[in-house]
Amino acid sequence: MKTPLIxxxxxxxxxxERFYESITPSPVKLPQLVRFNFKLAQxxxxxAEGVASNDLAVIFSGNQILPGSEPIAQAYAGHQFGHFVPxxxxxxxxxxxxxIASDGKRRDIQLKGSGRTRFSRQGDGRAALGPVMREYIxxxxxxxxxxxxxxxxxxxxxxxxxxxxTSLPGAVLTRIAASHIRVGTFEYFAARQDKxxxxxxxxxxxxxxYPEVQSLPQPYYEMLKAILRAKAExxxxxxxxxxxxxxxxxxxxxxxxxxxxxxxxxxxxxxxPNTVFSSIDRHGRYAFGNQAVIAAENMGSLASCxxxxxxxDPAQALKMAQEAINHFEAVFQNAWxxxxxxxxxxxxxxxxxxxxILDYLELMQKNNADHTLAFHYLSAAVGEKKxxxxxxxxxxxxxxxxxxLTRWNERVLKxxxxxxxxxxxxxxxxxxxxxxxxxxxxxxxxAVQKNDFNLMNRLIDVLARPYDDQPQxxxxxxxxxxxxxxxxxxxxx
Ligand code: AMP
Ligand code: MG
Numbered sequence: 001m002k003t004p005l006i007x008x009x010x011x012x013x014x015x016x017e018r019f020y021e022s023i024t025p026s027p028v029k030l031p032q033l034v035r036f037n038f039k040l041a042q043x044x045x046x047x048a049e050g051v052a053s054n055d056l057a058v059i060f061s062g063n064q065i066l067p068g069s070e071p072i073a074q075a076y077a078g079h080q081f082g083h084f085v086p087x088x089x090x091x092x093x094x095x096x097x098x099x100i101a102s103d104g105k106r107r108d109i110q111l112k113g114s115g116r117t118r119f120s121r122q123g124d125g126r127a128a129l130g131p132v133m134r135e136y137i138x139x140x141x142x143x144x145x146x147x148x149x150x151x152x153x154x155x156x157x158x159x160x161x162x163x164x165x166t167s168l169p170g171a172v173l174t175r176i177a178a179s180h181i182r183v184g185t186f187e188y189f190a191a192r193q194d195k196x197x198x199x200x201x202x203x204x205x206x207x208x209x210y211p212e213v214q215s216l217p218q219p220y221y222e223m224l225k226a227i228l229r230a231k232a233e234x235x236x237x238x239x240x241x242x243x244x245x246x247x248x249x250x251x252x253x254x255x256x257x258x259x260x261x262x263x264x265x266x267x268x269x270x271x272x273p274n275t276v277f278s279s280i281d282r283h284g285r286y287a288f289g290n291q292a293v294i295a296a297e298n299m300g301s302l303a304s305c306x307x308x309x310x311x312x313d314p315a316q317a318l319k320m321a322q323e324a325i326n327h328f329e330a331v332f333q334n335a336w337x338x339x340x341x342x343x344x345x346x347x348x349x350x351x352x353x354x355x356x357i358l359d360y361l362e363l364m365q366k367n368n369a370d371h372t373l374a375f376h377y378l379s380a381a382v383g384e385k386k387x388x389x390x391x392x393x394x395x396x397x398x399x400x401x402x403x404x405l406t407r408w409n410e411r412v413l414k415x416x417x418x419x420x421x422x423x424x425x426x427x428x429x430x431x432x433x434x435x436x437x438x439x440x441x442x443x444x445x446x447a448v449q450k451n452d453f454n455l456m457n458r459l460i461d462v463l464a465r466p467y468d469d470q471p472q473x474x475x476x477x478x479x480x481x482x483x484x485x486x487x488x489x490x491x492x493x
Pocket of ligand 2: 251252261
């Protein structure tokens with residue numbers, strides 16, 4: 001007997017029916033595979049090696065449903081830009097099922113752009129190629145950077161057009177996630193005062209993502225704290241690489257701690273905490289420097305759904321929720337200082353080190369320095385008396401840079417590590433490559449206009465090793481020239 005392509009092992013479909021809608025993907029006209037992640041497939045136990053590309057296209061477009069798959073669209077709600085929407089749900093995504101990956105952990109396999117569902121409201125349930133490519137490139141880059149994220153398994157073009165502002169080629173993305181349970185999934189049931197469902201969901205999340213808290217005296221409280229911790233650490237990761245999620249609504253906030261829902265997200269070039277790319281974020285709610293505040297707010301929304309599970313006395317429950325939020329802030333501050341220290345080559349922060357870091361950030365902001373290169377080139381300045389030319393070039397004016405470097409050199413060399421060791425440690429946390437927005441946009445344009453996927457493929461391959469020097473790819477390290485700048489991104493839904 002031929003081994004099955006995917007060994008499904010579904011659990012979400014076993015939950016009560018009000019958690020989802022059973023629905024099959026709507027077939028597409030002419031599925032064509034443009035990218036497949038064989039390495040990820042192997043980790044998932046998906047036996048794709050040697051399978052014809054046409055067959056993969058048929059499967060990962062949703063045109064063929066494999067045995068064991070139980071396609072569902074998940075119900076969720078969410079706070080969008082601060083306003084509560086009681087019903088969102090998978091409007092253009094369909095969960096095919098779950099697998100147990102080689103690390104022993106459960107993963108969702110989901111199609112995005114696979115047709116309408118009960119939750120589609122006005123949308124067409126489809127996705128355009130551009131946003132699908134953006135999600136593939138950025139999520140895989142995120143993984144390369146060592147940051148928890150959903151992954152991308154496949155891009156299949158559909159041979160159909162989708163109507164947005166203009167007519168665009170359609171595509172389906174296969175997304176892999178630890179789960180697709182969001183803060184908004186809890187809010188969906190909380191809005192319906194469905195405590196039974198909330199408890200079932202909380203127990204499910206605990207068993208799937210935080211089994212270590214199950215045996216503790218206050219498991220729900222401990223789970224809440226664990227989710228908050230994961231979220232705080234995630235935002236610190238985003239900040240250390242200059243990532244701006246762009247739509248940190250509670251429906252786009254995973255309870256597993258993974259980065260999820262790559263819409264108008266982008267990496268910033270010049271360091272400025274006020275940076276916003278998303279065209280719909282007019283007031284800068286989700287600006288780079290605001291992400292921790294918003295994450296805390298989202299965690300507050302989650303805590304309020306769980307109150308009745310925290311303690312039977314409402315006042316006591318509220319107190320515990322507040323403690324958990326305080327815990328978020330403490331974890332965030334601590335993780336942020338730690339990450340910032342590592343970026344400038346320090347093992348741990350002394351009392352003066354925070355000002356050393358903040359002064360460097362201020363210099364960067366004042367001199368329009370590229371966030372990535374300002375840290376990447378700094379690693380070569382350890383022990384140097386003069387400002388290295390490549391670092392010099394990152395700052396519009398080098399005034400203030402030399403005294404800062406002198407101060408910094410004195411400090412880092414006091415830790416007892418050699419210059420070489422410091423450089424190596426810094427290079428392990430300061431990437432050379434990020435998915436620069438202008439490159440992502442160029443890759444999308446080439447694909448959409450000329451069916452040319454070369455730049456996309458090159459970006460994905462280079463970004464799989466973002467900390468490595470790849471001299472032949474050095475053009476991809478560079479920030480955009482003024483004419484190449486892309487300052488806006490769109491949801492693309
Ligand atoms: P997002 O902004 O991508 O997180 O989407 C917010 C909500 O809109 C979710 O409920 C999506 O399922 C839904 N949605 C987004 N795009 C579409 C689409 N093309 N068709 C149907 N629903 C969509
Ligand atoms: Mg979303």
